[in-house]
Amino acid sequence: MPEKEKILASFLLREALPPEISGWKTGREDQVFTRNDVFDYMNGGGEIYLAYDFQFVFVREYVRDEAPSIVIEIYQMSSSEDAFGVFTHDTDGDEVELGQGGIYGAGLLRFWKDKIFVRILADRETPEAKVVIFELGGKAAEAVSSEGGKPGLVKALPAEGLRPKSLGYFHTQISLNAHYYLANVNVLNLSPETQVVMARYEKEGSQARLLLVEYPTVERAVDAHGRFVEIVLLERFEEGREARPKKLEDGKYAGVVRKGRHLIIVIEADKKAVLDWITKTISKNLEGQKP
Amino acid sequence: MKKRKAPGTFTRRDFIRGAAVGTLGLALQSRVRPVPGGTREGVIPFAAENPQSIVVLIRNEKAIGAGGKVDAAVVQEMIDTAVKQFSGEADAAKAWAKYVNAGDTVGVKFTRCDWMRVHTDQAVIDAVVKRVGEAGVGKDKIFAQDGGLPVAKCTALINVPSVKVHTLTGIAVSMKNYINFAPAPSKYHAPSTNLGEIFLMPDVKGKTRLVVVDILRPYFGPGPQINPLHRWNYHGIMVSNDPVAVETVCLNICQAKRNVFKGEPWPITPPPDFIAAADKAYKLGTSDPAKIKLIKLGWDKDILV
Numbered sequence A: 001m002p003e004k005e006k007i008l009a010s011f012l013l014r015e016a017l018p019p020e021i022s023g024w025k026t027g028r029e030d031q032v033f034t035r036n037d038v039f040d041y042m043n044g045g046g047e048i049y050l051a052y053d054f055q056f057v058f059v060r061e062y063v064r065d066e067a068p069s070i071v072i073e074i075y076q077m078s079s080s081e082d083a084f085g086v087f088t089h090d091t092d093g094d095e096v097e098l099g100q101g102g103i104y105g106a107g108l109l110r111f112w113k114d115k116i117f118v119r120i121l122a123d124r125e126t127p128e129a130k131v132v133i134f135e136l137g138g139k140a141a142e143a144v145s146s147e148g149g150k151p152g153l154v155k156a157l158p159a160e161g162l163r164p165k166s167l168g169y170f171h172t173q174i175s176l177n178a179h180y181y182l183a184n185v186n187v188l189n190l191s192p193e194t195q196v197v198m199a200r201y202e203k204e205g206s207q208a209r210l211l212l213v214e215y216p217t218v219e220r221a222v223d224a225h226g227r228f229v230e231i232v233l234l235e236r237f238e239e240g241r242e243a244r245p246k247k248l249e250d251g252k253y254a255g256v257v258r259k260g261r262h263l264i265i266v267i268e269a270d271k272k273a274v275l276d277w278i279t280k281t282i283s284k285n286l287e288g289q290k291p
Numbered sequence B: 001m002k003k004r005k006a007p008g009t010f011t012r013r014d015f016i017r018g019a020a021v022g023t024l025g026l027a028l029q030s031r032v033r034p035v036p037g038g039t040r041e042g043v044i045p046f047a048a049e050n051p052q053s054i055v056v057l058i059r060n061e062k063a064i065g066a067g068g069k070v071d072a073a074v075v076q077e078m079i080d081t082a083v084k085q086f087s088g089e090a091d092a093a094k095a096w097a098k099y100v101n102a103g104d105t106v107g108v109k110f111t112r113c114d115w116m117r118v119h120t121d122q123a124v125i126d127a128v129v130k131r132v133g134e135a136g137v138g139k140d141k142i143f144a145q146d147g148g149l150p151v152a153k154c155t156a157l158i159n160v161p162s163v164k165v166h167t168l169t170g171i172a173v174s175m176k177n178y179i180n181f182a183p184a185p186s187k188y189h190a191p192s193t194n195l196g197e198i199f200l201m202p203d204v205k206g207k208t209r210l211v212v213v214d215i216l217r218p219y220f221g222p223g224p225q226i227n228p229l230h231r232w233n234y235h236g237i238m239v240s241n242d243p244v245a246v247e248t249v250c251l252n253i254c255q256a257k258r259n260v261f262k263g264e265p266w267p268i269t270p271p272p273d274f275i276a277a278a279d280k281a282y283k284l285g286t287s288d289p290a291k292i293k294l295i296k297l298g299w300d301k302d303i304l305v
Helices: A001-010 A012-016 A046-050 A080-087 A127-143 A152-156 A175-178 A218-232 A272-287 B010-019 B017-027 B073-086 B094-095 B123-136 B176-181 B193-200 B243-262 B271-282
Strands: A025-027 A031-034 A053-061 A072-079 A095-097 A100-105 A108-113 A117-124 A167-169 A196-201 A205-213 A253-259 A262-269 B053-059 B107-109 B141-147 B156-160 B164-166 B170-172 B210-213 B236-240 B291-298
Touching: A001 A031, A001 A053, A012 A053, A012 A127, A012 B170, A025 A167, A046 A053, A046 A175, A072 A080, A080 A108, A080 A117, A080 A167, A100 A127, A117 A127, A152 A196, A152 A205, A152 A272, A167 B193, A167 B236, A196 A272, A205 A272, A205 B017, A218 A253, A253 A272, A262 A272, B017 B164, B053 B073, B053 B243, B073 B094, B073 B123, B073 B210, B073 B236, B073 B291, B094 B123, B107 B123, B107 B236, B123 B141, B123 B156, B123 B210, B156 B176, B170 B176, B170 B271, B176 B193, B193 B271, B210 B243, B236 B243, B243 B271, B243 B291
Parallel strands: B053 B291, B107 B141, B107 B156, B156 B210
Antiparallel strands: A025 A053, A031 A053, A053 A072, A072 A117, A095 A100, A100 A108, A108 A117, A167 A196, A196 A205, A205 A262, A253 A262, B053 B236, B164 B170, B210 B236
16 A cells, blocks of 8 residues: 555544534545655645654645635654644744644644644634634544653753743754744754754843754764854854853844753843853753753 | 854854845855846846836735735736836836737746745736737737746746745745746755846746736745734735845835734844845846835835835
């Protein structure tokens, strides 16, 4: 049996979705796209999913006369961490209680649970369509029996001052670029093996942006440390010597500290004090984690 | 000292300093040859050769009605008014005759991105095709398509893009609209710096007579998939012959909308460096606001530019 037919035949969440709901019926045949052909579904958009350990996406359309069509996409990731990561790509909308985290706005519902990320989108929002969207979301969430963990790296972040919905998790340069542009080269040596948590902080009226990167080896962390110091801070890098935080052209501070396999990068800090507080707090938190 | 920052490396700091644009141009300049103006007698020359590029932006509150329905008659009138203004002709037929004629085979290159749903609206495509036909171009010589447009067969192109902020290229308007003329379109995704070279491919070079932008319902979110919260009714049509100037104006509008949406600066990322490259290296038009004459017509509420 071809791979896609196998996926369709064995995908439990497909069985959990009704063939008809409030007059909406399944439209075109259910589809599955894997890493090999995700571009057939979203040419120019697949890169964002391929930047995570995405396995396949299941797509079903619901149609009803004189009503907006509704499409449900269920993304199967290989880990709950990556399901959470894809979910953090765009967090605009109102938070809703669904799965392990959900957001809704203007006819688009997204949530993640265990290794699954779900998007349900109506062509346009109507009161009826909204009800159906949430019913479908509820059925999909119920069909996932277990919950998965968020990335362990998230635990190193201080909860104090963390701006709501500012947390992002990813691995590679293409995702970094989608969240925040650092450079046109891969300054931080990001790869599928690296883990990155990005967040924004606000403390005592001062804001700052954090990039916390975990590398598979100390050597790679050291190399990325040097690249950041020399390419972004434009300072001489000497291993073992801490580069001081620097005030940049925008009047804000940037700095980097390495702790073993981790780089703690704080940028766009209004005041040096907030930068220092973030780096010290995270350094301490990382010390409490296993190396 | 600083050995890791190789030539051609640009950081956020360079963009803040405004140093990236000039440096980018210099870095790419050696790779490309200057573009001659126009392809044949009578064709409007590339805007890059003009001291100033003209962009006409027209907006009409009635272009979009209840439920987001686009009013085709209003759109036709908007396009006619903008093309008349751009051409300097008082009559729509005479205006269009400046750009296409019976001897042409015309490609009307629109944007159709099924999965993302930010298409060129059918009303815009229909309005352009109608006027191209009335200019004497036979139906069998008008190719209104996105993918598969036989560009080699065309003597003239009308570039009819939609407007969206894009995860991989920063923004996607008139420059990215030609991406599927390239044999390997993905080559121009992340980085997209060299998008301009598509305009210099033998089958494409010098054929763009007019750019008619559907900026009725642009998209300002990060994408790649649509979040309806990030789409707004702007009610606009834009006309020019300078794809770089058009891209520049649309970038400014989308950036302004993002800032309004978040209530703080929300920079478009990645920065669309292909715009500067299209200007400085490929000479396709201008990205310098001082050289863009923006003519604004019609409704001006929340115009953002």
